[in-house]
Amino acid sequence: MKNILKYKPLTKSAFISVIFFAVCLVLASFIPQQSEWKAPESAKNIKNPIPANAASIAAGKAIYIKECLECHGKKGLGNGPNSATLDKSPESFNTLKVKNQTDGELFWKIKEGRKPMPSTKKSLTDEQRWQVLNYIRTFSK
Ligand code: HEC
Known part of the structure; x- marks a missing residue:
């Protein structure tokens, strides 16, 4: 009984370790989650109903200039005028990962967005999302 009640103080170095560990935990919680962005399995087979012809690509280009160029850049390289101010700059559309x-999958991402990329649920219609997708596909041709 006597032994259990006896208080054994932490050594100084153990105490410092505990504090250090606690501070690390707090700091780690501020690191944003930057895991790879994957569209759900169900998005894979959504068919593009809008043919990639001159008219839809032109319509997509106009949307792109207005809504996407600031971050993704004129040629889709991820170096738009606003890209340097983002926590995470976009990658080039001309990569195997995107191709x-x-x-x-890309339609789903354009629709949902992921910080810092905004969702287009309110700003675009489905048709406009397909048009802008048809346009960004031209960067990797
Ligand atoms: C505020 C800056 C910003 C704007 C505006 C923006 N994006 Fe993005 N976009 C990003 C960033 C940053 C990523 C990378 C996000 C990630 O991987 O977490 C991204 C990723 C993407 C991806 C996924 C690429 C991949 O690697 O799978 C597509 C597709 C895309 N954007 C299309 C668009 C289209 C189309 C528009 C316009 C309608 C647009 N974005 C507007 C910043 C932006």
Whole structure:
């Protein structure tokens, strides 16, 4: 009984370790989650109903200039005038990572957005999202 009640103080170095660990935990919670952005399986097979013809690409270009160029850049390289101010700058559309995604996956990403990229749920219609997708596909051709 006597032994249990006896208070054994932490050594100084153990105490410092505990404080250090606690501070690390707090700091870690501020690191933003930057795992790879993956569209859900169900998005893969959504078919693009808008043919990639001159008219839809032109319409997509106009949307792109207005809504996307500031971050993604004139040629889709991810170096738009606003890109340097973002926590995370966009990657080039001309990468295998983007090329290997289906229209459905990219459509889903354009619709949902992911910080700092805004969602287009309110700003664009489905048709406009397909048009802008048809336009950004021209960067990797
Ligand atoms: C405020 C800056 C910003 C704007 C505006 C913006 N984006 Fe993005 N976009 C990003 C960033 C940053 C990423 C990377 C996000 C990530 O990986 O977490 C991204 C990612 C993407 C991706 C996914 C690429 C991949 O690697 O899978 C697509 C597609 C895309 N954007 C299209 C668009 C389109 C189309 C528009 C206009 C309608 C647009 N974006 C507007 C910043 C922006």
